[in-house]
Amino acid sequence: MTEAFLQYVWHHQMLDRGLTTTDGQPVVVLRPGDLNRDAGPDFFNAHLQVGDMEWVGNIEVHIHTSDWKSHRHSEDAAYNNIILHVVYEHDCEITLQNGTTPLTLELKPYMHPSLVEHYDALMSPVEAESIPCRHQLPEVPQLVRSSTLERLAMERIEGKSEIVHRMLDESHGGWEQTCYWLVAHYFGGKVNALPFELLAKSTDQRLLARWKDDPCRLEALLMGQAGFLNNYFEDDYPRKLQADYDALRSGANLEPMGSHLWKFYRIRPSSFPTIRISQFAQLMHHSSNLFATLLDINDVHDIEKLFNQEASDYWIDHYKFDVPASRPTHKHIGKMLTQSLIINAWVPLLYVYGAMRCEQIYKDQAIGLLMQLPPEDNAVVRRWQQAGIAAVNAAETQALLQLDSHYCQSNRCLECRIGYHILKHK
Ligand code: SF4
Structure with missing residues (x-):
């Protein structure tokens, strides 16, 4: 389990219904908030209904509730406007710097076991010349695959544009x-x-x-x-x-x-x-x-x-x-x-x-x-072909090269649309 995965699950609300805080109050997520990749709380501007009350504010995500203490948030006033502490496992009570106790939501009971299994499979160390999601790929609709490849073909060209800009400057x-x-x-x-x-x-x-x-x-x-x-x-x-x-x-x-x-x-x-x-x-x-x-x-x-x-x-x-x-x-x-x-x-x-x-x-x-242009022929393209994705032109082979080198080989499945589809439809 990683915080990045918990943030992803929260961000995309990949949770079973009936969320309830650890003190028994029902939670309806009206807006999960904006993911913050800088210092401070993990999500800004979340909008929740807890019981009869609506709350707007920030959310912090941890694997264990006790991480709050180890990260020394109890001493940091920047966390005083936390409206919900989202944790995978609730293992202790905590207080904010202003002395109040935040609401806590334990995710574990609401995360379907197959979601965690799929995530573990995607995150397992990548064997050489292997695609971590090859077994789930056949379930990914053609539309998702082709729109993913279209976007990656553009990303590939933009990556190759760096040398153009360097030479244009020179x-x-x-x-x-x-x-x-x-x-x-x-x-x-x-x-x-x-x-x-x-x-x-x-x-x-x-x-x-x-x-x-x-x-x-x-x-x-x-x-x-x-x-x-x-x-x-x-x-x-x-x-x-x-x-x-x-x-x-x-x-x-x-x-x-x-x-x-x-x-x-x-x-x-x-x-x-x-x-x-x-x-x-x-x-x-x-x-x-x-x-x-x-x-x-x-x-x-x-x-x-x-x-x-x-x-x-x-x-x-x-x-x-x-x-x-x-x-x-x-x-x-x-x-x-x-x-x-x-x-x-x-x-x-x-x-x-x-x-x-x-x-x-x-x-x-x-x-x-x-x-x-016809599809390129190389080891990466052949690997994808064996996994069921046969490129029909060079735009698609370029996209597959981008996907393989920049995402699959670095376990960036949480940033990949195919990965999103696999986890969402576990
Ligand atoms: S990055 Fe995407 S395509 Fe590559 S293994 Fe992960 S989910 Fe599959």
Whole structure:
């Protein structure tokens, strides 16, 4: 038993009928009060009828009546206007600081045993890769599940908006700059996100715009800034990139990054930073103002087409400079990264754009894009599928990821609508 659960039970009045105080007076709850998460009584402005009298005031909740003494409320005048002391078990009499005795309501007789059982089941330590409410989920109506997922999809986007706001601050409100940095960040995947962001920030967007029509120069600029052109090369292609970069560098104030910042370990060769930088150069080549271009596209397939660029021809049979690949392959960005760019970069950026301009249409467009994308496939999504919740699009898979990481894994069932339904209909 926890005070948080007792407060929840009181707040939602998950109690059997016929409430009576410990001195035998019937209680009708006209308003349970406003939950107070700061110092002071647990509920403000409660409205009760006790016997023939109506009371308006504060309520304090404890597991045992004696907690009043251990919390030293008897010495605190802030608790003098308590109209009811709600406890799970009544184990002693207490007095307020002004010497009066508050009315006490013992909840234990009014809490259905299955309510406590359900709560215990939800709060039991979460086994790895398990959903605490999986056995009760089938009883939760579809409407409750879908409205919960809708709200969580928004919460997920808002969580992802933090990085957008950070970049917007850094770029002094520049939407194109932010879009370019954000896309670069997610181009790096989990492992090379930061180096990719540093690369984008170290390469002036105006310089990229100037060489937009020359994909080879764009690649030279980015590879050079990434620190990949500092070696001696055997192959003609990197030698050409090197010469182009040196020429570009002499006319601009460019300082390459250290190539040691890039990680090649534990990632598939097709995701090596060399390949990703070449694809990024192609994206810059095919879109002059990426933000403005994306803003004009409503169909998710057109955005996928724009993002799904192919690395330059040299990379058909290479993953690193001067190292021939065993098997030639055309290296497109691929479905997974394309989807990740839409979900993690474009959708939150579009959503923030709509929120900051107070234009709901862009926020709806952002959600609409997620709904057009197919559901993601990962261990968390598969776990929910086994529990009976099969997502039908990326908005729902994003919602499930939010639910799992921010609620289920931290036992926040009392803040979850599914949890509310399970406890309310025990
Ligand atoms: S947080 Fe919600 S969905 Fe997750 S286990 Fe608890 S009740 Fe179930």
